[in-house]
Amino acid sequence: MPHLDLPSFYRRYIDCLNARDLDRLGEFVHADVEYNGNRIGLPSYRAMLQGNYHDMPDLRFQIRLPVADAATVACRLHFDCRPVGRFLDLEVAGRRVSFSENVFYQFEDGRIRTVWSLIDKAAIAEQLAHTA
Amino acid sequence: MPHLDLPSFYRRYIDCLNARDLDRLGEFVHADVEYNGNRIGLPSYRAMLQGNYHDMPDLRFQIRLPVADAATVACRLHFDCRPVGRFLDLEVAGRRVSFSENVFYQFEDGRIRTVWSLIDKAAIAEQLAHTA
Numbered sequence: 001m002p003h004l005d006l007p008s009f010y011r012r013y014i015d016c017l018n019a020r021d022l023d024r025l026g027e028f029v030h031a032d033v034e035y036n037g038n039r040i041g042l043p044s045y046r047a048m049l050q051g052n053y054h055d056m057p058d059l060r061f062q063i064r065l066p067v068a069d070a071a072t073v074a075c076r077l078h079f080d081c082r083p084v085g086r087f088l089d090l091e092v093a094g095r096r097v098s099f100s101e102n103v104f105y106q107f108e109d110g111r112i113r114t115v116w117s118l119i120d121k122a123a124i125a126e127q128l129a130h131t132a
Numbered sequence: 133m134p135h136l137d138l139p140s141f142y143r144r145y146i147d148c149l150n151a152r153d154l155d156r157l158g159e160f161v162h163a164d165v166e167y168n169g170n171r172i173g174l175p176s177y178r179a180m181l182q183g184n185y186h187d188m189p190d191l192r193f194q195i196r197l198p199v200a201d202a203a204t205v206a207c208r209l210h211f212d213c214r215p216v217g218r219f220l221d222l223e224v225a226g227r228r229v230s231f232s233e234n235v236f237y238q239f240e241d242g243r244i245r246t247v248w249s250l251i252d253k254a255a256i257a258e259q260l261a262h263t264a
Contacts, residue, residue: 065236065248067199067206074199074206076236076248102234102250104197104208116197116208118234118250 004110006068010075013112014061020053022046030111037116056081064100077101088121095131099123136242138200142207145244146193152185154178162243169248188213196232209233220253227263231255 013028031042040048052059058081065076078100083092099120106114145160163174172180184191190213197208210232215224231252238246 065204065206065238067201067204067236069199069201072197072199074197074234074236100248100250102206102236102248104199104206104234106197116232116234118232118252120250121253 004107006070006073006107007066010066010068010073010105011063014063017049017061022049025049026111028112030108030113033112034114035117055085055087056083058082071107073105073107075103075105077103088119088124090121090124090128092124092128095128097124097127099127136239138202138205138239139198142198142200142205142237143195146195149181149193154181157181158243160244162240162245165244166246167249187217187219188215190214203239205237205239207235207237209235220251220256222253222256222260224256224260227260229256229259231259 009028016022016024016028025046026042029042029045032039033042033045034040035045035048056079059079060081062078062080063075064078067074078098080096080098082094082096084094086092087097100123101117101119103115103117105112108114141160148154148156148160157178158174161174161177164171165174165177166172167177167180188211191211192213194210194212195207196210199206210230212228212230214226214228216226218224219229232255233249233251235247235249237244240246
């Protein structure tokens with residue numbers, strides 16, 4: 001594949017997510033994208049993001065610790081938002097929570113082909129235990 | 133700091149963990165190491181590993197997806213083991229589980245200074261739900 005400047009490409013991908021410009025998602029994400037071991041494809045990946053926007057109306061992706069080599073990006077993402085209902089099986093119900101995601105992206109044909117994501121659910125549960 | 137070949141350094145660190153050669157841990161880990169936001173220091177980091185070896189006698193760290201730039205290593209680690217009792221608040225009790233860890237390491241003075249780790253607890257819970 002032609003040389004990709006992955007750190008720059010990744011920032012544009014996150015900008016696209018924060019702009020909620022999902023019509024452009026295919027510029028960044030492969031048609032056969034896999035998410036946590038499941039080949040969900042671009043339409044389901046887009047639907048997952050639409051679900052995130054619905055569940056977290058103030059969702060914003062913040063890049064905290066990006067690492068890239070020639071074919072992979074890893075990033076620690078930070079979130080600070082108020083999920084309206086349940087999130088990750090936790091009853092958040094509009095309370096403000098902040099949490100991180102440690103995520104790896106492998107590239108193919110100049111697009112994100114494989115995503116391995118883990119979200120710090122324990123941090124959210126702990127914050128909920130300390131708020132009314 | 134002098135130039136470090138981080139991918140090679142990281143493989144030697146993981147070899148050290150798999151050899152359980154914790155007398156050498158200070159070659160790889162900074163005296164003031166921070167783990168998930170807490171400055172625990174080298175002795176507590178060593179004690180944490182000793183606890184892991186005790187709780188998972190067949191613990192072995194497998195590097196699956198390493199990514200490195202000049203100052204950071206990110207890695208997806210894989211584990212396949214039989215924790216003897218409880219692990220991450222789950223009653224594993226000797227059953228075989230396989231799971232991943234998405235972990236980031238920041239370096240200072242040629243050693244691991246900051247670790248941000250997330251373990252896929254949900255994968256373990258799901259495996260336990262399907263075994264006697």
